[in-house]
Amino acid sequence: MNPLNAAKTLSTIVGNIRRKRNAIQAINSSPLAFSYLPNGDDRFQAALYFADQMVNAYQLRQWYEPMRMLAKQAPVVVLVRNPETAVALRDECPLPIFFAPAIADIETMLESQRIETVFYVNQNIRNFQMMRFNGPAHVFVSHGESEKSYMWSNQLKAYDYVFSAGQAARDRLEKNLSRYNAAERTKLIGRPQIDVTYPAPVQVNQNFKTVLYAPTWEGDRPSMSYGSALSHGLPMLKALVAEGNCNIIFRPHPRSGINNREYKTALHTIRELFENSQRVGSPSYFYDETDSWGWQWTAADVCVTDISAVAYDWLATGKPIIVTKPSNPQAEIDESPALMKVPNLTAAEAKNAGTIIRGLMEATNHDFYELVDYYFGDTAPGASMQRFINESMAIISEQRQTT
Template sequence: MNLISATRSITKFASKKIRNRRNQEAIASRPSIFSFSPQGDQKYRGALYFADGMVNAYQARQWFEPLRQLADRTPLVVIVRNAETAVQLQKECPLPIFYAKTIGDIEMLLEEQEIDAVFYVNQNIRNFQMMRFNRPAHIFISHGESEKAYMWSNQLKAYDYVFSAGEAARERLGKNLSGFDPVQRTRLIGRPQIDVNYESPVNLNPNLPTVLYAPTWEGDRPSMSYGSVSSHGKSLISSLVANGGYNVIFRPHPRSGINNIQYREDLLTIKKELLLANASSSATLVYDESPQWGWQWAVADICITDISAVAYDFLATGKPLMITTPVSQQATVDDSPALLRVPSLSTTEAQNAAAIVGSRLEAQDDSYADLVAHYFGDTQPGASMQRFITSSMEIIKGENHTDSTSVQEA
């Protein structure tokens, strides 16, 4: 390591220490907020456990509204293990934040409260510090439905229940996990996020169709290399911008560029192109860094994305969708019903994205109704949210779930 790199590392470490101390002080000065323990019938009955830093806060954010609606039925809390995350989420989360610096803080909370269900949105290794406690039911709700290998991790066996979107998830788990009964261990809840109304932060040209390009990140291992920013993104965006006939929302995954410098540089290239072109284009060109994920579904007419949760979020809308073909030969690709039927987009085709998008919009393909039902069950307004609340309350109340399909069909 040269002197410049060493200096940068020391400076970064020092800055992190200073931020952490300030956040710890902010929490200590407000115990009524960050360590509040209600009594009586206001005792917490459920909790979202989130041990991550703010880089992964997007995983928890998408559950805030479903959990807020569940909290109308029973008191809930968000247990946070990172000081900065606790301070930041307290400003935006509709639920109370409990900062648990140590495992002793969690023990105290469980002793004083009546928490019967704990929800998890990711596979953070610190989840297992919480899962050592036997009393609550431990429920994996994930942060999205996808065909990534992540969705059939053997770690799912550690949870009492897995909340899945639909029958496709059960098939995926039954195919890839041994010794795991997907009928008994899963609850089919659809995708409650599609029942949330998100306000758009941008004003798009109403006379033009809108393309949402939402690639995933580069991944942290070869089998998870699904990101298309470097392989498809630059030529895809250039094609759409040059055409001038489309509003464009470019929504990169929040973790993009963390592990790959070239990926990060390609993001900057796209950002500069969009900002420069937007100044003179009649189309609205957006480099989307907004904290909320959901409003994009409502305003977009078509979506281009990678093998990721975005594909399945958008699939539920019934609008045209295209999924990029990974260029990495090591990326795990499953022959799922969605990947076999939804049109793909290769690197070569990305150079002609504008024309291909036009053809897809003109086709008005509405042949995915059965596919949507297979992945999400009933997608009528409010149906997924109700299934999530019903399943959660059954577990919190300790009620038996005798019919594995009754919740899905409710």
């Protein structure tokens, strides 16, 4: 390692140590904020488990409101393993936080509370430290519906139940997981997040239609390289800005650019493009780095995205959608009804995206109701949220009878 890289590595290590130390000091100075365990009927009955750093907090945030609704019937606590994450979540999460750095801390919580169900939003390896306890039911809720190979990982077999969006997810598991009874182990809850009202942080120019471009990250291996910001995004956004007839909300995945320097550079180029193109009376260009996901569904008229959960969230709106075709031939793509029925965009077509988008918005056939039903079930207002609460309470009640 050359001296410059060694210095950078040392600086990173020192910075990490300092941040962790500061977080632990903050926790020790306000112990009740991170270790409160109620008594009697107020005891926690469900836990939302999160062992990650804040870079992955987007996976947790989308469950704040559904869990808050569940907490009206069964008190919910967020069980956090990382000190920096615990401090950050204390300031933003509407649910109680319990910091459990060690297994002994988890045992203390389980002994004093009535935890019947633990929910997991990702496949962090430390999930298994929690899953050693056979008292509560362990339920994987993930962080969105998609056709990524992640959605049929063999790891799903470890959970008692998987909360899936709809029949499409169940069929996907039946197809890809051997020795797994998907009909028995999955609960179909829809997408409760669509039943939440999200305030918009910005207002776009109402004289123009709005395009949401929400690419995923570049992935950490070839089979997961679905991100399009570099291959499709740059030429598409340059063309749309040059045409000047639509607002653009650009929302990159929070992990974008961490594994690929060129991908990260593309994001900087897009930011500069937006900053240099803002004019009074012109379309609005918003580089969206907000924590909120959901307000865009109302603000935008059409969505361009990758093979990711964004595509399936948007599908439920009934508005036009275009899904990019990965430029990496090694990216794993499941033959899904959604990907076969919605328009695709190749990297070569990206510079002509404006024409494609206008044609899509002018067309009259956007009736994807059967597709939406297959992926999400009933999407009537409140239906998904109610299914989530009903299935959660059924499992909690089931556990009470068996423990």
